[in-house]
Amino acid sequence: xxxxxxxxxxxxxxxxxLCQEEWNATLTGIIVALLSILIMAWWRPWGAVGAIRNWxxxxxxxxxxxxxxxxxxxxxxxxxGDAILTKSMLFNTGSVIGLGxxxxxxxxxxxGGQFAFRFPPIREYVKAIIAGILMGVGSxxxxxxxxxxxxxxxxxxxxxxxxxxxxxxxxxxxxxxLLYKEMEHISWGSGxxxxxxxxxPIQLIFGxxxxxxxxxxxxxxxNFDGDNFVEYITSLSGILLIAVGLGYTMQRGRWCMIQGxxxxxxxxxCKMAKSVALSIVIVAVGAAVLKYGVATRLGGDPVLDPxxxxxxxxxxxxxxxxxxxxxxxxxxxxxxxxxxxxxxxxQIKLWVTVPFFSLSNSLMVAWFSAYDFEGKGYLGKYxxxxxxxxxxxxxxxxxxxxxxxxxxxxxxxxxxxxxxxM
Numbered sequence: 001x002x003x004x005x006x007x008x009x010x011x012x013x014x015x016x017x018l019c020q021e022e023w024n025a026t027l028t029g030i031i032v033a034l035l036s037i038l039i040m041a042w043w044r045p046w047g048a049v050g051a052i053r054n055w056x057x058x059x060x061x062x063x064x065x066x067x068x069x070x071x072x073x074x075x076x077x078x079x080x081g082d083a084i085l086t087k088s089m090l091f092n093t094g095s096v097i098g099l100g101x102x103x104x105x106x107x108x109x110x111x112g113g114q115f116a117f118r119f120p121p122i123r124e125y126v127k128a129i130i131a132g133i134l135m136g137v138g139s140x141x142x143x144x145x146x147x148x149x150x151x152x153x154x155x156x157x158x159x160x161x162x163x164x165x166x167x168x169x170x171x172x173x174x175x176x177x178l179l180y181k182e183m184e185h186i187s188w189g190s191g192x193x194x195x196x197x198x199x200x201p202i203q204l205i206f207g208x209x210x211x212x213x214x215x216x217x218x219x220x221x222x223n224f225d226g227d228n229f230v231e232y233i234t235s236l237s238g239i240l241l242i243a244v245g246l247g248y249t250m251q252r253g254r255w256c257m258i259q260g261x262x263x264x265x266x267x268x269x270c271k272m273a274k275s276v277a278l279s280i281v282i283v284a285v286g287a288a289v290l291k292y293g294v295a296t297r298l299g300g301d302p303v304l305d306p307x308x309x310x311x312x313x314x315x316x317x318x319x320x321x322x323x324x325x326x327x328x329x330x331x332x333x334x335x336x337x338x339x340x341x342x343x344x345x346x347q348i349k350l351w352v353t354v355p356f357f358s359l360s361n362s363l364m365v366a367w368f369s370a371y372d373f374e375g376k377g378y379l380g381k382y383x384x385x386x387x388x389x390x391x392x393x394x395x396x397x398x399x400x401x402x403x404x405x406x407x408x409x410x411x412x413x414x415x416x417x418x419x420x421x422m
Contacts, residue, residue, distance in 0.1 A: 019108070019111040019112050019252075020111075020112045020113065022252065022253065022254060023249070023252045023253035024253070025253060025255065025271045025272055025274075025275040026271075026274070026275050026278065027253070028249055028250065028252070028253025028255045028275065029253075029255065029275035029276060029278055029279035030278065030279065030282060031249045031253075032246060032249055032250060032255060032279055033155075033278075033279040033280075033282035033283045033286070034282070034286075035242055035245050035246050035249065036152065036155065036246075036279075036283045036286070037282070037283060037286030037287070037290070038242055039097075039238075039239065039242040039243070039246075040156075040286065040287060040290055040304050040308075041286075041290055041303060041304070042235075042238040042239065042242060043093070043235055043238065043239055044093060044239075044304075044308060045148070045152045045155075045156055045287075045308055045309050046097050046147065046148075046152065046242075046243065046246065047094065047097070047144055047145065047147045047148030047152060047309075047336075048097075048098065048101070048145050048146075048147050048148070048335075048336035048337045048339070048340055049094075049139045049144055049145040049147070049148055049149075049336055049361060050092075050093070050094025050095075050097065050098070050148065051092075051094045051095045051096075051097055051098020051099065051101070051340075052098065052136075052145075052336070052340075052354060052357050052358045052361060053094070053358065053361045053362050053365055054087070054089060054092050054094050054095040054098075055089065055095065055098070055354075055355075055358045056136075056355075056357075056358030056359045056360075056361055056362030056363075057074050057075075057076070057087070057362050058089060059355070059358060059359060059362075060359065060362055060363070061074075061076055066366070070366065073366060073369055073370060074087075074362070074365075074366055074369070075087050085228060085229050086229060086232060091229070091232075091233055091236065093236065093239055096236050096239050096240050096243065097239060097243040098243075098340060099240075099243075100214070100239070100240045100241070100242075100243030100244045100246075100247065101243045101244070101246055101247035101250075101337070101340050101341065101344075102247060102340050102341070102343055102344040103210060103213070103214055103243075103244055103247060103344070104214075104243065104244035104245060104246060104247025104248035104249075104251070104341075104344070105247040105248065105250065105251035105340065105341035105342075105343070105344025105345055106206075106207075106210055106247075106344040106345070107207050107210040107211055107214070107244070107247075107248055108247070108248040108249075108251040108252045108344075108345075109203075109207075109251055109344060109345035109346065110203040110204065110206045110207030110210065111203075111204065111207040111208075112252070113200045113203055113204075114251075114345055115198055115203050115206070115345055115346050116195050116196060116197050116198055116345075116346050117195065117196035117198075117346045117348060118193075118195050118346055118347050118348060118349075119192070119193060119194050119195065119196070119348045120192075120193050120347075120348060120349040121189055121190050121191055121192050121193045122189035122190075122191065122192040123186070123188060123189030123190060124189075124193075124349050125349070125352055126189070127331045127332070127349075128331075128332060128349045128350070128352035128353040128356070129352060129353075129356050130328075130331055131328045131329070131330075131331035131332035131333075131353050131356075131357075132328070132332065132352070132353040132354065132355065132356025132357040132358075132359075132360065133328070133356050133357075133360045134324050134325070134327055134328030134331065134360075135324075135325055135328035135329060135332065135336065135339075135353070135357045135360075135361075136328075136356065136357045136358065136359065136360025136361035136362075136363075136364060137321075137324055137328075137360055137361070137364055138171075138320075138321045138322065138323070138324030138325025138326070138327075138328055139321065139325050139336065139357075139361055140321070140360075140361050140364035140365050140368060141313065141317045141318075141320055141321030141324065141364075141379060142160070142163070142164040142167070142311075142313050142317060142318045142320075142321025142322050142325060143160055143164075143311030143312070143313040143317065143318070143321070143374070143379070144164075144309070144311065145325060145335065145336030145337070146164075146168070146257045146258060146325065146329070146335040146336050146337065147257075147335075147336055147337050148309060148336075149161065149164040149311070149313070149318070149321065149322070149325070150164040150165050150168060150257075150322070151257060151276070151279070151280060151283070152283065152309050153309050153310075153311065154280050154283075154284065154398060154401075155280050155283030155284045155286075155287055155309075156283075156284075156287045156291070156308055156309040156310065157284060157287055157288065157291065157306075157310075157384060157385045157386055157391075157394050157398070158309055158310040158311065158314075158383065158384060158385065159314040159381075159383035159384075159385055159388075160310065160311045160312075160313040160314040160317075160318045160380065160382075160383065161309075161318075162314075162318075162401070163313060163314050163315065163317075163318025163319050163322065163380065164313070164318045164319075164321060164322035164325075165322065166318075166319055166322065167318060167319040167320060167321060167322020167323040167324075167325075167326065168258075168261055168322040168323070168325065168326040169261060169326070170323055170326070171322060171323035171324060171325065171326025171327045171329075171330075172258065172261040172262050172265070172326040172327075172329070172330055173265055173420060174323075174326075174327055174330075175326060175327040175328075175329070175330025175331060176262060176265060176266055176330060176420055177420060178327075178330070178331070179330060179331075180420075180422045183422075184422070214240065214241070214244050217240060218237040218238075218240050218241050219237070221233055221234060221235075221236040221237040221240060222234055222237035246337075247340070247341055247344060250337060250338075250341045251341040251344060251345060255272070255275070255338075256272070256334055256335055256337070256338035257272075257276050257335050257337065257338065258326070258329040258330065258334065258335035258338060259272045259338075260272035260273035260274075260275065260276040260277075261273070261326065262330065264409045264412050264413070264418060265418055265419060265420045266419070266420065267419075268412060268413045268416050268419060269413065270409035270410055270412065270413045273405065273406075273409040274406050274409060274410070277402040277403075277405045277406050278402070278406075280398065280402055281398060281399055281402050284395065284398045284399075285395070287304070288386075288391055288394075288395060290302065290303040290304040291303075291304050291305075291306045291308075291386075292386075292391060306384055306386070306387075307382075307384060310382055310383070310384045311374065311382065312374040312375065312377060312379055312380055312381060312382045313374065313379045313380045314380045314381045314382070314383045315379060315380025315381055316379070316380060317374075317378075317379025317380045318379075318380055332349070332350065332353045333349065333350070334350055334353075336357075339353055339354055339357070340354070385397065
C-alpha cells in the first residue's frame with residue numbers, strides 16, 4: 001500500500017509539472033522550435049495569420065462581399081465556379097493549424113485550472129479593435145505575423161524575416177511609449193473589468209474532453225475516405241496534432257514573442273528575448289537540413305521546398321509591416337500566436353482583436369492579390385539567403401544575428417541602458 005501511495009505522489013507531481021506549473025521560457029522555446037521543425041518535416045511551416053485570414057475570408061464571403069470574381073481570387077471557387085474543399089475552415093491547412101493551436105491552449109488552460117472568461121476594462125475593447133486592424137494590415141505588408149513573417153521566416157532562411165524583425169523593434173517601442181502616455185493622461189474607460197471563474201473540476205472535464213476531441217478529429221482526418229483531396233485531408237491529422245502541441249506548449253510557458261521585444265525596454269527582463277533567439281537558431285538548423293538537397297536522400301531533392309516562407313517582402317513591406325504589426329501587438333497585449341493562445345484561455349479582449357485582425361488582413365491580402373503587389377515587387381524582393389550566400393554563410397549570419405541579440409539584451413538587463421523611460 002505504501003508503494004502505491006508513493007506512485008500516486010509521483011503521478012500528482014508529474015501532472016503538476018506537465019499541466020499546472022508555468023514552464024521555463026528557455027525550455028518552452030526549445031520545444032516550440034522542435035515542434036516547428038516537426039511540422040515542417042510533416043508538411044509545411046506553421047503560422048498564425050494563415051488561419052486568421054481564412055476566418056476573415058469566410059466572414060466576408062458570408063456577408064456577400066467575397067463573391068463573383070473575388071470568390072475566385074481568394075480561393076473559394078476555381079475558374080469553373082466549383083467550390084474548393086481546401087478553403088473550408090475544417091480542411092484548410094492554415095485554419096486547422098489555428099484551430100488546433102487554440103484547442104491546445106484551451107486544453108492546457110483547463111488542465112492547469114487557468115481558464116476563465118476575463119472581461120477587460122471598457123477602454124481595452126477600443127484598443128482591441130484598433131490593434132486587430134493594425135495587426136491585419138501589418139501582417140499583410142510583411143507577408144506574415146510574428147510567426148510567418150519573422151520567426152519562421154528567419155528560421156526558414158528567408159531575408160524578409162530580418163526586414164520584419166527590424167520593423168518590429170521601433171513598432172513595439174512606439175506602442176510602449178503610447179501605453180505610457182495612456183497611463184499618464186487617459187482615465188476614461190478604466191473600469192468595467194470582471195472575471196467569470198469556472199470551477200476547477202469543470203475545467204478538468206473540459207480539458208480531458210478536449211484531448212478526446214483532438215484525437216477523434218485526428219483519426220477522422222487520417223481515415224478520411226472521399227472522392228477528392230484524400231491524400232491532402234489524411235495528411236491533416238499530423239498538422240492538427242502538432243498544432244495542438246504548439247498551442248499547449250506556448251500557453252503553458254506563456255510564451256509570447258512580442259514580450260521578447262517589449263520587456264528589455266520596459267523592465268530590462270530578457271528571458272523571453274533570449275528564448276526567442278535560441279528558438280530561431282534551432283528552427284534554422286532544422287530548416288537547413290530539410291531544405292538542403294542531400295544527394296543520397298530522395299534523389300537529391302529537398303524534403304521541404306526551399307521557397308517555403310520566402311516572401312517578396314524583403315524591403316519596405318517587411319519594415320513598415322513589422323512596425324505596424326508591432327504597434328498593434330502592443331495595443332492588443334499579444335502577437336499573432338500570443339493572441340491565439342490567449343483566446344484559448346478565455347481572454348475576451350483577444351476574442352475582440354482576432355476578428356478585426358481577420359477582416360483587415362483578408363481585405364488587404366485580397367487587394368494585394370488583385371494587383372499582384374508581391375509578384376511585381378511592390379513590397380520588396382524574394383530573397384532565399386542560401387541562393388545568395390550559400391547554406392554555410394546563411395547559418396553563420398542567423399547564428400551571429402541571434403548571438404548579438406542575446407548579448408545586447410543581457411547587457412541591457414544588467415545596465416538598463418535601453419529602457420524606455422515613462
